[in-house]
Amino acid sequence: MIRVNALERQNAPLLPEFFRVLNESVSTSSFILRDEVKKLEERVRYLLGEDSHVIGVNSGTDALMLSIFAAGIRAGDEVLVPSRTYIASVSAIVHARAKPVFIDVGEDLNLDVDCVVPLITSETKAIMPVHLSGHPCEMQKIMQIARDFNLVVIEDAAPAIGSKFRGQSVGSFGDFAAISLHPLKVLGVLGDGGLLVVNNHELANYLSVYRDHGHPQPKAFENFNSFGVNSRLDNIQAGFANIKIPLLDNWINQRRKNALRYLEVLVKTRVGRQFDKQLESLRPGSDFYDSYSSFVISVENRGDFIDSMASDPFPVEVLTSFPRPLHNHPNLLKFYNISLPQKLPRTEYFSERTVQIPVHADLTDREVEIICEKLSKYFRRKN
Ligand SMILES: Cc1ncc(COP(=O)(O)O)c(C=O)c1O
Numbered sequence: 001m002i003r004v005n006a007l008e009r010q011n012a013p014l015l016p017e018f019f020r021v022l023n024e025s026v027s028t029s030s031f032i033l034r035d036e037v038k039k040l041e042e043r044v045r046y047l048l049g050e051d052s053h054v055i056g057v058n059s060g061t062d063a064l065m066l067s068i069f070a071a072g073i074r075a076g077d078e079v080l081v082p083s084r085t086y087i088a089s090v091s092a093i094v095h096a097r098a099k100p101v102f103i104d105v106g107e108d109l110n111l112d113v114d115c116v117v118p119l120i121t122s123e124t125k126a127i128m129p130v131h132l133s134g135h136p137c138e139m140q141k142i143m144q145i146a147r148d149f150n151l152v153v154i155e156d157a158a159p160a161i162g163s164k165f166r167g168q169s170v171g172s173f174g175d176f177a178a179i180s181l182h183p184l185k186v187l188g189v190l191g192d193g194g195l196l197v198v199n200n201h202e203l204a205n206y207l208s209v210y211r212d213h214g215h216p217q218p219k220a221f222e223n224f225n226s227f228g229v230n231s232r233l234d235n236i237q238a239g240f241a242n243i244k245i246p247l248l249d250n251w252i253n254q255r256r257k258n259a260l261r262y263l264e265v266l267v268k269t270r271v272g273r274q275f276d277k278q279l280e281s282l283r284p285g286s287d288f289y290d291s292y293s294s295f296v297i298s299v300e301n302r303g304d305f306i307d308s309m310a311s312d313p314f315p316v317e318v319l320t321s322f323p324r325p326l327h328n329h330p331n332l333l334k335f336y337n338i339s340l341p342q343k344l345p346r347t348e349y350f351s352e353r354t355v356q357i358p359v360h361a362d363l364t365d366r367e368v369e370i371i372c373e374k375l376s377k378y379f380r381r382k383n
Helices: 007-027 035-048 060-070 087-095 139-149 201-210 235-266 272-280 302-309 330-336 345-351 365-381
Strands: 053-057 078-082 099-103 124-127 152-156 176-180 194-198 295-298 354-357
Touching: 007 235, 035 053, 035 194, 035 235, 053 060, 053 201, 060 087, 060 152, 060 176, 060 194, 060 201, 078 087, 087 099, 124 139, 139 152, 194 201, 235 272, 235 295, 235 365, 302 354, 302 365
Parallel strands: 078 099, 078 124, 124 152, 152 176
Antiparallel strands: 053 194, 176 194, 295 354
């Protein structure tokens, strides 16, 4: 089976390097928030641009929760967020007892910028664009709306390190951003980890202390100024990320090459027109530089597509992609502080149809070819 994720292919060749980091951490007893964390923060800052301050935390979820907290979002405030996202984007909002206001998605499966302004009320404090699957949101328009309505922008860039909009890295546009280092992300470590990005120097100083229970530096004079949380990044995990960072560009290039091969096949099929824009976005000079954290397409009959791709002799794994949007979980509605969520037609349409197929950088040439043949056969068969 050609699988959507094959982490062992990426990690196994790096084992000697991982052991080096482990060895150094053990021999110097450097386990939490030490030199490797500092190095990672600096490197990601360099990747995002000098105006961004990067703080190692223990997950992308924590980076979102700390952003909401530091943005001063409190009970009753409204935060605009797509419903087509991972649960962590929305849970960060409801944990602050704030109210998620769901935005519909556009054809690119990210929030539809044209739907934003009508949803803004006097209670709206922030907007959370989610660069889902590594696809960058239209940040220029979002930042303009945020300026016009005085909104805080919290980018959920958890799956999108390395993606860019108009040449600028996602995660560097907003007031805050969250990046995940979860093993399945393009820059994944061997456990949990995350990066909180802040564009304000004083807030960054505050948060880098806050993530460590508010411990003032130097620790010897334990004169606390605030309470904090334990959201420290492990030195060993940061060391693993430091091994992977120099490889990130190549991995993303490989993902984009695989995506290009699929799209060149797909545009020639009966359903080809829906892929024109995506193919266009892979051309040099496009506004959207997508890291293809996942390769997602929309199919009319998901079960049929999954069965067809799984057929012998070369079965290909297909996973559903966000099959149930966050506004569509009846058991969660009580947390939303609303009686009935508004209709989100495109979110609902795509939730019934979207699938992801393997696109990772360790697919062999033959595997990509097999996937292309199967895509071509499936969509031709539908003629
Ligand atoms: C869109 C999105 N937001 C937030 C997260 C949470 O990141 P983490 O798993 O590191 O807490 C993820 C991770 O899957 C994600 O995809």
